[in-house]
Amino acid sequence: MHWFDDWALTLAVFIPLVGLAAVLFIPRAHEQAIKTTALVASLATLAVGVGILADFNYSQGGKLQFIVDKSWIPLIKARYHMGVDGISLPLLILSMLMVVLCIIYSWNHFPEPHNPKAFLALILLLAVGMNGTFVAQDLILFFVFFEIVLLPMFFMIGVWGGPNRQYAAIKFFLFTLFGSALMLVSFLAIFFLSKHQTFQMPQLAQFGGSGIASGTQALVFGGLFLGFAIKVPMFPFHTWLPDAHTEAPTVGSVLLAAILLKLGAYGFIRIALPILPAAARAWAPWIGLLAVIAIIYGALCCLAQRDMKRLIAFSSVSHMGFVMLGIATLTSFGINAAVFGMVAHGLITGLLFFVAGSVQERYKTREMNRLGGLLTQAPKLGWILGFTVMASLGLPGLAGFWGEFPAILSAYNPAKLTQGLFNGDQLLTFRVYLVVAAIGTVLAAGYLLWMLQRVAFGAVKAEFENVHIHDVHVSEWIAWVPLLLLIVALGIYPNLIFHITHGAVSNVSKVFGG
């Protein structure tokens, strides 16, 4: 298996690219061949992921494994350096899995205008970027992968989106472009400020920002913060998200929610915290503040929605608030919870968007006022919605809980920070956050249950009484069952994730004494 250790990550990142090339060379008329090729490519990628899972040394989860470190752009000292550790692994696998499921879901659900070739090609390109971001260990490589995802998503929203798609697509792109420009600038600053002049994350993390004046560090961290916060998205940089989600085609929303949002939070954990720990200490109370604002604010906005997808989109803002709160505590509890929260949110919100897409496909509307009685017309779909809602509101025993509760828990006792917000008492600051976040869980239950009530419960509205509503299709089942199973499995036995992450997270948090 030695060759596998060396090649696994390269394969994981570039098999989709090969698939993409293959898809491009198949004439558009051969739809079946295109679909099969794309599916095979994504499955092969997933198989590599399974291989990585099997071969991963879990007792050394804190160490980078499957390292590839080859020359890439010597001129700027950027290297083709990739590796996985316990933080990357779950997200990498999640991304591989979601791509497969999305392709399966699309099988008979290609959005209009009907063009499976382009659609699948874009999904595969997305896969390249997503997988690459999670394994890159070089800042420039990370940046490139981080940006690769923009183009396919831009086209996905812009071509296959809803009526307001152009606005949403451009907004999405500009926001993230703006963020990543600042991020790149920060990377360069890190490069030149650190005495080693390197883009290698492990070295930079070891270096830990020593020798950089704290003011400069805070400034550079600010750049990283904006870049990542926009992607997360954190309040108040979130406004691209509802539009993008609302307009995007189902699969686009799913990938956006499940994977793309994780890139930002992952960036915080992987890059911002380890490389600039002193600045992280200074920024943490503010990040925490924005996180709890997002929790409450996102929830309140949810309550005002009539559009199902838009509601779910705002719920992402709220849920990512918990993730960010966990990160802001700089403790191993918090960061573990954040990684878990990312995976859980990926599975759950991904599924929610799937279901919302299927509802829209059947009823041709997402207006919750017009919907109702889904449980009567399509009971299975209704139950899946109900299940996902329960998972999303953080019901213990399902995956969502393990991202939420430990994050709240961690806010009780954050790592030693530079200062707090209220009269400088960091403990008080974060304990206030804790209470606010806990209140957020009630609001979450509120908006999700109200959505469930309006969509699934009650009687069927007159306009749809005589419409034939097909219950869950085969392709939908295949796409959803893995998610359902994972949500339950992770909820019942959370150590599935925690035992992978804890080592790597300890590496991050030990700098902060947590």
Added chain:
Amino acid sequence: MQLNEFLILAAFLFCTGAYGVLARRNGVLVLMSIELMLNAVNINLVAFSAFTKNVSGQIFALFIITIAAAEVGVGLAIVLLIYRNLHSPDLDEVDQLKG
């Protein structure tokens, strides 16, 4: 004669040429004004060359004279072309492209 006197002459010629370029409506006159400016440069070069005993200034001037000839040739061709198409050598009337 001092070097400065040549330089002032050259500057004066250059400005005169520039004024001609700006003020003349007739394309041919504009071309002649340009010629004036280039010759101002030549005076400069030759003057420097003479005062510093460095021959490359004069070589430079020779090159400029040659190239100026070519430029004016092209310029005249363009003005002619415009005259043929617009039946006027007036540069005022050349303003289709804008915005």
Added chain:
Amino acid sequence: MLENAWIIPTLPAVAFVAIVFFGKRSPGKGAFVGIAAVGASFVASCVAAGQWIQRVDNATGKSEGLAAFTKGVVSAGGAHAVQPVTESITWWQNGSIKFGVGTFVDGLTVMMVVVVTLISLLVQIYSTAYMRGDRRYTWYFAALSLFTASMLTLVVASNTIQLLVGWELVGVCSFMLIGHWWEEPANSRAAIKAFLTTRTGDIGLMIGIIILFFTVGSFGIGATNLYATSGHAQHAFLLAAAVCLLVAIIGKSGQFPLHTWLPDAMAGPTPVSALIHAATMVVAGVFLGARLYPVFFNGFSIGHGGVNAMALVGGVTIIIGAALAFVQTDIKKVLAYSTISQLGYMVMALGVGAWSAAVFHLFTHAFFKALLFLGAGSVSHAAGHSFDMREMGGLRKKMPITFWTFVIGSLALAGIFPLAGFWSKDEILVNAGKNGYTAFLVVGLIGAFLTAAYMTRVVYLTFFGEYRGHEHPHESERAITIPLVILGALSVGAGLVNAAPLGLEKIKDWVQPQVAFPHLNNAAFDYPKAILSVSIALAAIVIAGYYWLRRDELRAFRGLTERNALARSGYQFLVNKYYLDYLYEDIIVDGIRGAVARASYWVNQHVIDGVVNGLGSGSTRIARYTYDVIDQRVVDGAANGIALETDRAGAEVRGFQSGHVQRYALVLFGGVGLLSLALFLINIH
């Protein structure tokens, strides 16, 4: 079985999965699977109980329990104390610290598992008849199984996280079951209300657990209790945790002021109500209080007399619950308020240091409250699915079994000697008095009076007089009556478990923890007080009975609410449930959903997004300006301006308004000239 207590919750959980996936094709459409699982669970619970009793009885002089008590918890109750049995496996980890999931079995646990599985078993049997023909019959049994499993998980939890898991699952199951008939918007509204209200309380649980974790350093229940009793506990943190947990209890156990969901929860099927009120949902709060009692005891400094929050909440709830029970016309709602009131007794008992009394009351209450609900269900099942007492009456003859069991339940609830309720309620009152909480003793007595009175009203309205409905009532079938009879028997006999005058104090012996527990002195049986309370109850029955029997003749009272403004407003106050629902639903909930949410969204769309769009349109505007004005006009305009200036200077330049090319040239020269000058000046030093 004590080591393998995980089997007890697992059986119904497996049944849940089995019913969901195979229920429709299995015999009894899933009902049999559920009954079999919970039955097996019940057996296992009984075995566990037996083993525990044996263990306690053997414990004198032996210390074999010590080895089983892990996680560094050492005995605090002397060498001979019986240790709980804990088992644990790694569940999740953080850094190098591993957190377990497992079982914590002691007397309280075994008592609870027996009660929960028994009630659940009876309810499921009852449901086979009651729910027959329901369109989601199979799903109903699946949900009941999950409900039971969740409650059992909570009960056997070895740590607070697991307890939280069970707690939330119980909540969601009650959501599903209350909203079982979700076609009616009212039902799903009630379900959501129940869920949200209890979840509001759960904030307290969550925060309480977190405070305890960071104070104690462990989620373990044993460790937490040991810490709380250790003497070096930080009182401030315990107090904070106790307050938070009390909020959780208030939410879950329907205590004032978060009790309003409980009556609405009657929207669910009646057997579910029985389960919720007797065994699974609402008693979780009281169980929490009992489980982590040292935290409350030391946090609230219970046992030092005076008033503490816990006792106060319980006491207030007793009265307000009982008072509301008077004005209900729906039989289930009366019972619901009665539950609220009875739970108030338990919470108050905990608050006044009467731990074993509280647990004892939980135990007995489970039986008679389940009995009453199932009885009410039986009535409505027979009388056209109505719970409105105005449409009942005179059912005494038509449904004798239901009638007699219901009367037993009512008497037990009213605390009439020698039924179960008497013993437990009496113990609460005695201990309240003994521990110096005289005020709460009085409250308890008033409560007893009210309880007896409103139950008399219910019994009268339902079973006496003439039948006022339009159906043909008849006795229910055996699947319904057998549970009633069993529960009736238990309502009579369960009190003997801890009948002090008879020398039976098994709750104290078997159930009360012997390690990591505050030192409590249980009061001896007090005859005067017992007689007093029974007399009060009897008096209430007599007075109420007299009022209802002779109502027509008591003109002074008839129409009192119409004539007397004070009485009317009092009545209105009660009918409107102290306006709490109005406060919660119309002001808080609608406020958040409506005004606050809409305002936030408005801010989002107009302020935050506005900034973004403003930036966008702003830069477009800048672009337009740059292009139209700067590039196309200022450049040109400057040219024109300069041209004008030059124009004045010399007449020759009149024809200067040449074509664009020359304007460009002008700018070129102008720029060059100016910049040269500037550079010259800069570099001149």
Added chain:
Amino acid sequence: MNPHVDFHAFAPEIVLTVTIVAVLIADLFTDDSKLPARIAALGVLGSLVPVLTLAVDGQTRSLFGGAFVVDPFSLVLTGFFLVAGYVTLLLSFDYIGEGDYYQGEFYVLLLTSLLGMIVISSARDLISIFVALETITIPTFVLAGWRKHDTKSNEASLKYFLIGVLSSAVMLYGMSLVFGLANSTVLVDIHKYASGHTPALFAVAVFLTLVGFAFKVSAVPFHFWAPDTYEGAPTPVTAFLSVASKAGGFVALLTIVRLGFFPSGNSWQPILWVLAAASMTLGNLAALRQTNIVRMLAYSSIAQGGFILVPLAVAGDVRGNAAWQAVVIYILIYGAMNLGAFAAVIAAARRTRSAEISRLAGFGRTNPAIAVMFSVFLFSLAGIPPLAGWFAKFVMFRAVFDANTTVAVVLGVIAAVNSVIAFFYYSGVVRRLWFDEPAAGVELSSPRLPVGLSAAMGLMTAVILVVGVYPQFFARLGEIAFQRG
């Protein structure tokens, strides 16, 4: 003085000159309209051979007292100009062939201009730089007016000519002053002079000299000719102007600054700073408002020119060669993407018969292949990874942060803001291509796409993708260019 002439060093120029003569002769003596084109293409490729042999040889050759130097820098750029010229030829074949114009002269002029470019990459003396610059420019005056019956083309030519000649005059005036002060036309000597204490007049002389280059690279405020000329000239010529000719200006600018004026940072850094900031900002903002694709690309290339100027403007504070490398790498990448973009414009215009952006609505549905490549070029110009443009921007920012002075960082911020603004109009075209429904009433004629055009687009797409993923290709070239031979 009888200098030994190293003919190997001159070989690319010689091959190209021979080709020019051959094209002239072929045009005179045959009626085969395709022959001149073929000879031109072969000649350009043939000129690449000596470039390669010189590269293999690896020796630095200095001729005419240092006025003409063959070193890695000149070889890299000679190679670039020849390839760019070849691609321009590919674009031109059918465009020129289908119009009713003289073909032979077209190729002669194009190749002559190209000759000027490869000379300029070796020129190390004010005179040779001037001569080469004029050799580049004068043929393009004619080329811009190639469609001689089209008044727009006439106008483009006239404007280009007048402004070009004027800026030449200003530049020459500056050069004459430089000569007077430094007493030499060779850059090495000027470098020595600039190292000492220089009078204020030197700054003015430097500035006047730079004006000529600013015109060539169409830096704001010397850019006015560009949009008009670009719009009026035949599109392949526009492509040539915006890439090769502009690059020629940059090469000359780079040479003269690096080897000549460098020590006197005060005299050139502020100028370049202002030019860079103004070009980026004005170019981008003006591009936002364009409805004509060629005009938009004109403003875009003004803005891109601004980006290329950024490393130059901060070069004084950058360690080692990073700034120069950034310029060369940017030029190489810019050449590929801009040529590609113009190729796509030509291809699209063959279908839509218009250069209006609005006419491109829904083009992606009807012509996916062209539209995909078009999008690749545009996004690359916008600097989106994994397309080559990101690397160009990256090295530019890298130079800024390497310099790490306040003015540099301010310029970097301006550049960052501008790269976000730029995305607006590039994506605007892409949105038209893909997101819009084909407009009603637009009939898309679809004649066969010429092979040359498809080849050019395919080649540029490949370059952009490969360099985007593995930028070391061009990074290495940038590195080599400044290695001491």
